[in-house]
Amino acid sequence: MKRGLLLFAAVLAAALLGMQLIPVQRTNPPIEDAVEWSSPHAREIFYRSCADCHSNETQWPWYSRIAPVSWAVARHVRKGRHDLNISVPDEVDVSEAVDSIRDGSMPPRYYLLTHPRARLSEDDKAALISGLKETF
């Protein structure tokens, strides 16, 4: 019984260590065109609630360095940038962004657990929506 437990712990430790060797893409590619925000307040809200996944200015947290969490974080950033990336302003779809703020689907709930400041009040939503409309 005790032996089985030790063996299990050893295998688990080896697997966790092995996972750390798999490379993870935590890149912040160069910004193609810097955005001139119509309002510094809207910019501030976007950077607080969206920019980690929707810009090339991701702030990679410490746990993004530890597999298997790192894989999930990198995947969210990759998918997020694919759908909306303000570092490539020509491709920004404002009405889609507005919808995601209105219906509350963004920022994702899991992100709010680790980034409670990213939660949007009704005032934040209104300011961010008009800022996005005026800027892009």
Ligand code: HEC
């Ligand atoms: C933790 C990462 C993360 C944050 C923070 C985040 N998003 Fe997203 N976003 C995603 C991912 C991942 C997708 C891809 C679709 C999916 O998997 O749900 C996405 C998709 C989108 C889309 C595409 C359409 C849709 O709804 O699927 C829009 C628009 C969007 N996000 C806007 C925003 C806005 C605006 C904010 C800030 C208020 C924000 N997101 C915050 C990760 C994030």
